[in-house]
Ligand code: NAD
């Protein structure tokens with residue numbers, strides 16, 4: 331039987347008609363920009379797993395082929411090495427836009443993906459960030475809060491880039507009728523996370539495995555809320571498939587100081603692990619915790635995996651990669 335055919339218009343959305351996969355759903359062709367990255371590769375696994383066709387656009391700036399190598403050879407998977415700062419022509423139903431160089435080119439990539447969504451009538455999902463709230467004066471943060479961002483600070487390139495990306499997304503929705511979705515993602519961790527991009531969870535876990543002291547910045551009393559990656563992926567898909575634009579906070583409301591996080595890593599990996607204090611970066615948000623009532627009510631979504639259950643799930647992956655690195659160095 332023919333698995334896939336192009337007709338006129340997809341009854342769900344977009345211009346790409348498909349015959350059904352399973353009951354009540356049609357196979358879709360979905361772009362995931364940044365799909366070779368940490369979050370993107372888990373999202374791709376889920377979409378492929380439920381029977382859709384996935385095109386990953388990635389320039390491997392921070393992502394790795396290893397994250398998607400298990401999908402090579404799958405006829406429903408395609409990997410394009412491409413920088414989203416350059417325009418691209420594709421025919422697709424949905425676009426998950428995760429690619430995000432930590433620089434102003436963020437804005438150009440978002441513009442191109444919105445242009446693509448407009449041309450083909452695809453639904454577009456932006457992965458924004460809790461950083462749009464800056465160093466928040468409201469706690470926990472609700473989606474209605476406009477944030478407290480220093481426009482000229484060290485972190486502002488990322489924060490303001492995402493704020494601009496949200497603005498563009500809403501402008502394409504209002505001006506051009508593009509179907510859009512906005513997720514504000516809070517700190518997320520899990521297997522395949524970049525080993526060396528300096529995030530606190532990856533740093534502490536890698537340090538504990540390497541028997542190095544865990545680097546606590548500042549007094550370690552600042553707070554964050556850590557979400558396991560599968561919870562985030564479920565939230566992203568619920569948002570894309572649902573009827574609400576957002577923005578939606580997607581995060582785990584469990585709140586930890588960095589000292590508490592170090593304790594959990596210690597309990598999970600090595601009871602003899604130690605910490606060392608290092609100077610903190612400028613404008614570091616003092617606290618962060620999502621109010622997720624909106625996502626609970628409208629997306630019927632909430633995270634299921636608390637930190638103490640999620641951390642052990644990334645340890646094997648980290649151990650293996652650290653071991654391979656050491657072998658690579660001839661150690
Ligand atoms: P990641 O760095 O692992 O993934 C980003 C991917 O985008 C990488 O594979 C990278 O190679 C690719 N990329 C970067 N620039 C590109 C370009 N110009 N063209 C094509 N590909 C490009 O990061 P992640 O943690 O998976 O984050 C995914 C998205 O979620 C990002 O938009 C990020 O801002 C957002 N987010 C993540 C977190 C988190 O805690 N992980 C929190 C808030 C928001």
Ligand code: UDP
Pocket residue numbers: 416417418419420441442443444445446447448449
């Ligand atoms: N774009 C793209 N793929 C498409 C359609 C548009 O990459 O299939 C890019 C296009 O090159 C432009 C951006 O998206 O840089 C915005 O497109 P839009 O049509 O909204 O803007 P315009 O070209 O009218 O300025």
Ligand code: UDP
Pocket residue numbers: 517528529530531533534545546547548550552554588610611614615
């Ligand atoms: N942090 C830390 N040690 C590290 C890396 C980060 O104590 O090795 C702190 C950092 O100062 C911040 C928090 O952990 O207060 C979260 O930092 P991360 O870069 O992971 O995420 P973000 O600042 O984007 O929330």
